[in-house]
Amino acid sequence: MTDHPKTLPVPPEVQNSDAQELVRVWDVDGKQHVSISNALGGSPKQFGQLLAQIALYSSQIYEQTEKLDPSECLRQILTGFKEEVAKEVTRPKSQTH
Numbered sequence: 056m057t058d059h060p061k062t063l064p065v066p067p068e069v070q071n072s073d074a075q076e077l078v079r080v081w082d083v084d085g086k087q088h089v090s091i092s093n094a095l096g097g098s099p100k101q102f103g104q105l106l107a108q109i110a111l112y113s114s115q116i117y118e119q120t121e122k123l124d125p126s127e128c129l130r131q132i133l134t135g136f137k138e139e140v141a142k143e144v145t146r147p148k149s150q151t152h
Contacts, residue, residue: 077105110136 068074079090095102114128 106136 075092075094077092077095081088110129110132113132114123114125117123117128118125
């Protein structure tokens with residue numbers, strides 16, 4: 056699916072290495088569809104650090120494109136993260152995916 060017209064470019068730093076794609080997220084009609092490699096490696100803590108980097112980069116993008124304060128944007132990202140995790144934690148086991 057790399058030739059989809061809305062696929063992001065592969066960073067030049069990984070073009071000639073044995074880098075591995077870990078996470079891919081698509082938005083379809085306001086719903087996210089996620090593919091995660093089963094070869095994540097590292098630890099859950101390191102995956103949390105990856106999520107933190109995504110949040111930090113995202114706040115920078117919102118600052119550039121939407122002229123939002125990056126600290127406020129990061130606060131909103133963390134609020135959304137907590138709300139989404141809370142929904143999953145409180146969902147009955149039979150409804151999890």
